[in-house]
Amino acid sequence: MTDIAIVGAGYVGLPLAQVFADAGRSVVLVDVSQERVDRILRGESYIEDVPSETLQRLVSNGLTASTDYDVLRDADSILIALPTPLSKQREPDLSIVLSATERIAPRLHKGHLVVLESTTYPGTTREQLQPILERSGLTAGKDFYLAFSPERVDPGRTDWTTKNVPKVVGGLTPACTERAAELYRSAIDTVHSVSSPEAAELTKLLENIFRSVNIALVNELAQLCDRMGIDVWEVVGAAASKPFGFMSFQPGPGLGGHCIPIDPFYLTWKAREYDFYTEFIELAGKVNENMPYYCRSLISQALNHGARKSLSGSKVLILGVAYKADIGDMRESPALKILQLIQNAGADVSYHDQHVPELPEFGLRPVPMEPDAYDCIAIVTAHSTIDYEDLVDRAHVVVDFRNATGKKGRESEKVWKL
Ligand SMILES: NC(=O)c1ccc[n+]([C@@H]2O[C@H](COP(=O)([O-])OP(=O)(O)OC[C@H]3O[C@@H](n4cnc5c(N)ncnc54)[C@H](O)[C@@H]3O)[C@@H](O)[C@H]2O)c1
Known part of the structure; x- marks a missing residue:
């Protein structure tokens, strides 16, 4: 037995x-x-x-x-x-x-x-x-x-x-x-x-919907901060100093993984049986799904202003393609969408990710880290093994969707942040 x-x-x-x-x-x-x-x-x-x-x-x-x-x-x-x-x-x-x-x-x-x-x-x-x-x-x-x-x-x-x-x-x-x-x-x-099983089933969905909605909230704020010239990371970091009543969520290039982008829609579907529309879930999905498009425009702007180049024809390195740091899981990774969007816009795209040995859908394998070989480096997933300070020193233009470059990135004219 x-x-x-x-x-x-x-x-x-x-x-x-x-x-x-x-x-x-x-x-x-x-x-x-x-x-x-x-x-x-x-x-x-x-x-x-x-x-x-x-x-x-x-x-x-x-x-x-x-x-x-x-x-x-x-x-x-x-x-x-x-x-x-x-x-x-x-x-x-x-x-x-x-x-x-x-x-x-x-x-x-x-x-x-x-x-x-x-x-x-x-x-x-x-x-x-x-x-x-x-x-x-x-x-x-x-x-x-x-x-x-x-x-x-x-x-x-x-x-x-x-x-x-x-x-x-x-x-x-x-x-x-x-x-x-x-x-x-x-x-x-x-x-x-x-x-009941139903209470347990809904518990898991609540947890994931909570994440999706709060990530959407900071993603929306990140876009407003860009227009207002405010650093969203500084604001989120400051708000996180409140010991109660606030929980910190980070903005980013979009949702990834097997859970957060998918699970909330299980509830949306079931709710229809009860003539109920789960509007928070839909709205969060809309904001989060738009992030890769917003990231494309940031890369394009960074190339325009930082290198006087257009996205079309530029050499762009996507740094980190897994859906989150320090793992190799590619499921629903927003990097795939960003890669596809900038490739469609005519960029010559490569990627570096020590956890992901190939991207068969793009016919790509990871390239070595040679920051000065690219017109622009877009940090999509911030694996902890990368030396981001060194990257800022050596790269021409960096677009940082994860605040991986920290204070150095904030102070460098080469770095564009979400
Ligand atoms: N991955 C996560 O972080 C995570 C976290 C919490 C909950 N979940 C949930 O847990 C569930 C499982 O997710 P996962 O990430 O482990 O999936 P997974 O894809 O990593 O693993 C599923 C495994 O099932 C096997 N399989 C497929 N069909 C089978 C069958 N008919 N009989 C036997 N084996 C079969 C596959 O070969 C695979 O090894 C999902 O509902 C997911 O939403 C996942």
């Missing part, structure tokens, strides 16, 4: 497996990708939060992986950590989660605990998963336990990890909640129980 099977060995599944394995629980990861399964079994990590040395230790202590859903039969608990993207029409696409649930149902047995960890709209666990799982002939809340528990991992972060971020849990019945809470308590420091 295995304690826990985790379906989906990605950014969420692999660190979750580590936390349970570290707590002495037996864990099997189930993934459709044979390549990923083989890599896990070889102790070769593809997720930066779980170093290969850690994975090797866990695998030698019994952590295992498989593409075969039959391993679920021998597990006490099944956690689902599968992608929940949006369709081309920006509607929830639950196809991956639901097809996996269809494969779980025939393997379900009495006493099983099933927990959905994927971010989704309120009602998914009860309205979508429960009926599929009950095709097994077993009844949720009676024969097996069903709950939702959102994953809150922030990839690349070391202070708050899967282990010490409190875990919110909401089950179909109090017994379902308790069974899931008990499982998480065995490995995670704090568990916060709520009364």
Whole structure:
């Protein structure tokens, strides 16, 4: 018997497996990708939060992986950590989660605990998963336990990890909640129980909508600050000195990652069923989605005024293309949009990012850091390994969307800041 099977060995599944394995629980990861399964079994990590040395230790202590859903039969608990993207029409696409649930149902047995960890709209666990799982002939809340528990991992972060971020849990019945809470308590420091899967589902969306709306607010302010000649970074930094009633959010080139640009629209879609329009979400989406276009105009202005050149024909280096600092995750990265926009405008674009070995959609590979070889360097993602002071010294024109160049950038005539 295995304690826990985790379906989906990605950014969420692999660190979750580590936390349970570290707590002495037996864990099997189930993934459709044979390549990923083989890599896990070889102790070769593809997720930066779980170093290969850690994975090797866990695998030698019994952590295992498989593409075969039959391993679920021998597990006490099944956690689902599968992608929940949006369709081309920006509607929830639950196809991956639901097809996996269809494969779980025939393997379900009495006493099983099933927990959905994927971010989704309120009602998914009860309205979508429960009926599929009950095709097994077993009844949720009676024969097996069903709950939702959102994953809150922030990839690349070391202070708050899967282990010490409190875990919110909401089950179909109090017994379902308790069974899931008990499982998480065995490995995670704090568990916060709520009364239903819907409350747990909406908790995760509230957290991400909160970020999206507040980022949009400072992004809007950044554009006004540009017209007013005020440094938005100075203002945000000063406001952050207030010890209560203010939470600091940074402006930037747009939203990235698998969560913030996508998850809020899960709620927008569901709200329509209740004749409700989630206007904050739409407005934030509009402001944030416009940022790459605004960044294009800043690059163009910087080239005009700083180098007397037009964007068309200029050599532009995009510095940092991952969606956030110090990781290689490219999902929804605003750098891709900026790259496409300035390439369409006729710029000769290159990129430098030690975490991203290629951008196949542009046929690009990273170039070495030679700041003086470009008409303009646009800092889109501020990886901590770059010496930004040196960059300002050596570059012709710098456009800094992250305040990476700090005080030096503020004082240099070569640097244009968001
Ligand atoms: N990445 C994050 O930072 C983060 C944070 C919090 C919540 N979430 C949520 O967690 C969920 C999972 O996201 P992720 O980032 O781990 O995704 P991911 O793409 O990194 O990993 C998903 C894994 O599932 C596998 N897979 C796909 N279809 C499968 C199937 N039918 N059966 C078994 N395996 C299958 C893939 O091969 C992949 O390894 C999403 O709902 C996401 O919104 C993600």
